[in-house]
Amino acid sequence: MSELVIETTGLRKTYVTRRGRQVALDGLxxxxxxxxxxxxxxxxxxxxxxxxxxxxxxxRADAGTMRLFGTEVPQHLPSVIDRVGxxxxxxxxxxxxxxxRNLLLLARTIGTDGKRVDxxxxxxxxxxxxxxRYKAYSLGMKQRLAIAATLLKKPDLLVLDxxxxxxxxSGIREIRDMVRALASGGTTVLISSHLLAEVEQVCDSVSIIxxxxxxxxxxxxxxLRGTGPASVRVRVADPDASQAVLVERGLMVRRDGxxxxxxxxxxxxxxxxxxxxxxxxxxxxxxxxxxLESVFLEVTEGEGLR
Amino acid sequence: MRLLRVELARLRSRRAYWxxxxxALAGALLAVGAxxxxxxxxxxxxxxxxQRLVDxxxxxPYIQEELERCEESQADGETELYPPDFDCNDILPRLEYYLYxxxxxxxxxxxxxxxxxxxxxALAGALxxxxxxxxxxxxxTIGTHLLFEPRRGRVFAAKAGAVAIGLALPALVALGVxxxxxxxxxxxxxxxxxxxxxYEFSEDFQTEVITxxxxxxxxxxxxxxxxxxxxxxxxxxVLAMAFRSSLAAVGTVAAYGLVGEGxxxxxxxxxxxxxxxxxxxxxxxxxxxxIVEYPESCNTGAGPCEPDIVTLSALDGGLYLGGLLAxxxxxxYVLFRxxxxx
Numbered sequence: 001m002s003e004l005v006i007e008t009t010g011l012r013k014t015y016v017t018r019r020g021r022q023v024a025l026d027g028l029x030x031x032x033x034x035x036x037x038x039x040x041x042x043x044x045x046x047x048x049x050x051x052x053x054x055x056x057x058x059x060r061a062d063a064g065t066m067r068l069f070g071t072e073v074p075q076h077l078p079s080v081i082d083r084v085g086x087x088x089x090x091x092x093x094x095x096x097x098x099x100x101r102n103l104l105l106l107a108r109t110i111g112t113d114g115k116r117v118d119x120x121x122x123x124x125x126x127x128x129x130x131x132x133r134y135k136a137y138s139l140g141m142k143q144r145l146a147i148a149a150t151l152l153k154k155p156d157l158l159v160l161d162x163x164x165x166x167x168x169x170s171g172i173r174e175i176r177d178m179v180r181a182l183a184s185g186g187t188t189v190l191i192s193s194h195l196l197a198e199v200e201q202v203c204d205s206v207s208i209i210x211x212x213x214x215x216x217x218x219x220x221x222x223x224l225r226g227t228g229p230a231s232v233r234v235r236v237a238d239p240d241a242s243q244a245v246l247v248e249r250g251l252m253v254r255r256d257g258x259x260x261x262x263x264x265x266x267x268x269x270x271x272x273x274x275x276x277x278x279x280x281x282x283x284x285x286x287x288x289x290x291x292l293e294s295v296f297l298e299v300t301e302g303e304g305l306r
Numbered sequence: 307m308r309l310l311r312v313e314l315a316r317l318r319s320r321r322a323y324w325x326x327x328x329x330a331l332a333g334a335l336l337a338v339g340a341x342x343x344x345x346x347x348x349x350x351x352x353x354x355x356x357q358r359l360v361d362x363x364x365x366x367p368y369i370q371e372e373l374e375r376c377e378e379s380q381a382d383g384e385t386e387l388y389p390p391d392f393d394c395n396d397i398l399p400r401l402e403y404y405l406y407x408x409x410x411x412x413x414x415x416x417x418x419x420x421x422x423x424x425x426x427x428a429l430a431g432a433l434x435x436x437x438x439x440x441x442x443x444x445x446x447t448i449g450t451h452l453l454f455e456p457r458r459g460r461v462f463a464a465k466a467g468a469v470a471i472g473l474a475l476p477a478l479v480a481l482g483v484x485x486x487x488x489x490x491x492x493x494x495x496x497x498x499x500x501x502x503x504x505y506e507f508s509e510d511f512q513t514e515v516i517t518x519x520x521x522x523x524x525x526x527x528x529x530x531x532x533x534x535x536x537x538x539x540x541x542x543x544v545l546a547m548a549f550r551s552s553l554a555a556v557g558t559v560a561a562y563g564l565v566g567e568g569x570x571x572x573x574x575x576x577x578x579x580x581x582x583x584x585x586x587x588x589x590x591x592x593x594x595x596x597i598v599e600y601p602e603s604c605n606t607g608a609g610p611c612e613p614d615i616v617t618l619s620a621l622d623g624g625l626y627l628g629g630l631l632a633x634x635x636x637x638x639y640v641l642f643r644x645x646x647x648x
Binding site for chain 1: 308309311312315316319320321441445446447449450451452453454455456457644646647648
């Protein structure tokens with residue numbers, strides 16, 4: 001059994017628009033491991049939704065290969081589609097039908113009964129509103145109903161494209177809790193999002209793409225580590241002299257007002273020792289850790305994407 | 307089959323479907339009602355009213371004046387106003403002029419009603435087919451559907467099947483009512499003899515031709531009407547699927563109606579045999595459809611007046627319409643299969 005639920009190699013897609021040919025994906029290699037929550041990050045227009053569409057058979061790739069659960073798609077998509085639930089871009093259901101009616105039609109498509117519909121409505125907390133028309137739902141309710149639709153299949157992989165777009169803080173929390181619950185139940189969840197703080201809270205691994213190419217990927221810890229050494233923020237009485245001492249000892253030092261941001265030290269204790277030896281005493285010292293946002297900005301800036 | 311059942315369930319859930327079907331059925335019932343009403347012999351009250359109008363007309367001075375003029379001209383041997391064999395009493399109003407009653411004839415009435423009802427249902431069918439899938443493109447639910455069933459061929463076929471069946475069933479009911487009511491009216495007040503009256507076109511007169519008709523012929527006419535309705539529904543679906551918009555599909559049909567039928571007929575100065583309306587008539591009518599064109603000599607009197615007659619059989623109509631629908635299905639399916647779904 002493949003350890004990757006999604007795998008793409010050399011994926012290419014070009015759109016022909018009035019402004020000419022727009023390259024959406026430029027040889028994307030993507031690997032989404034089985035289990036946990038995988039963040040799929042990238043600036044607007046980087047190709048996230050295009051990738052998802054192609055993997056799910058909604059769009060055609062110009063070149064490259066794609067696999068879902070180790071099965072080549074779109075050629076053999078029908079054999080694995082029952083294991084995948086997805087909400088692409090935004091929930092799209094019939095506005096004039098009730099939430100329950102919408103789900104019932106989808107359930108019948110895959111040979112599931114009304115009992116399962118009630119179960120998933122219960123799961124997303126919409127049991128009481130199931131008979132209301134879809135168009136009367138709030139954005140958050142629509143998002144939850146769309147997730148309920150994906151759960152009809154009891155999927156092994158859940159793909160959520162910008163699931164928190166337009167939601168208020170409580171809606172975002174609901175989705176986050178739901179994603180966590182599903183992941184802990186064994187479902188692999190792929191979240192495409194630009195809300196990095198949100199993603200960081202729930203993701204175990206990430207892929208960052210830009211201009212249709214993979215810029216960074218792996219477990220969140222690996223990606224944070226891979227962007228370079230953590231820096232240390234140092235407050236001293238004489239920042240100029242202290243900076244000179246540390247640079248002299250081979251460290252990279254940047255000024256942030258009266259503070260020094262020091263990179264390259266294997267151990268924070270080395271900094272205190274180097275300064276103390278030259279008569280400068282540290283008043284404050286704190287490790288500055290990378291977060292996903294800084295990594296994202298760093299890799300996208302590095303590619304000239306911002 | 308599962309997909310087809312789902313699509314039929316969705317079709318039945320649509321208010322637009324019921325609205326259009328009820329409207330079409332109401333139109334069909336109105337046509338049937340009008341036909342039955344025409345078949346009914348005039349009542350004593352209607353005869354009395356017609357007689358009153360005849361008497362009123364007889365008392366008009368110009369009638370008497372015209373009668374006298376006719377009699378005088380015939381007595382004088384003048385033939386300018388009235389031919390010698392003209393019966394001057396024909397000038398006088400008669401009861402039947404005001405009763406407008408023709409005894410019902412099962413076959414003839416059926417030949418009028420079935421195409422009328424079929425066309426009403428076909429129009430409704432085309433709209434149902436177009437809006438059924440147009441609504442899906444507008445709401446973006448096609449993409450959602452494909453995430454549950456990615457085999458586009460099956461999805462395409464299920465939707466086409468649903469609109470065909472969804473319209474064929476009400477059409478079956480409507481045509482059943484047409485056949486039954488026409489039969490009952492004819493058997494009660496007129497003739498149920500299985501003969502069709504048509505006219506043979508010739509240089510200066512139309513000869514009545516009486517042809518025996520079988521129940522099979524009448525049954526096949528109903529089947530053709532049913533297929534036309536189902537085909538129109540699929541046609542509307544095919545257009546909306548290709549354009550991804552019900553509005554574009556309806557616009558295309560309207561544009562064809564205006565340009566294809568209206569403008570072409572006006573410029574052509576007749577009815578080209580390749581027009582949809584010609585082929586639909588050929589498909590529906592018993593014995594096919596005759597397109598008769600008279601040469602200019604018929605108006606000027608210079609030269610022989612031999613009408614040019616093109617006869618389109620039901621097979622001609624069926625092959626043309628079927629071919630058109632098949633081509634539409636293929637193009638629409640290829641577009642659906644190849645294009646990205648957003």
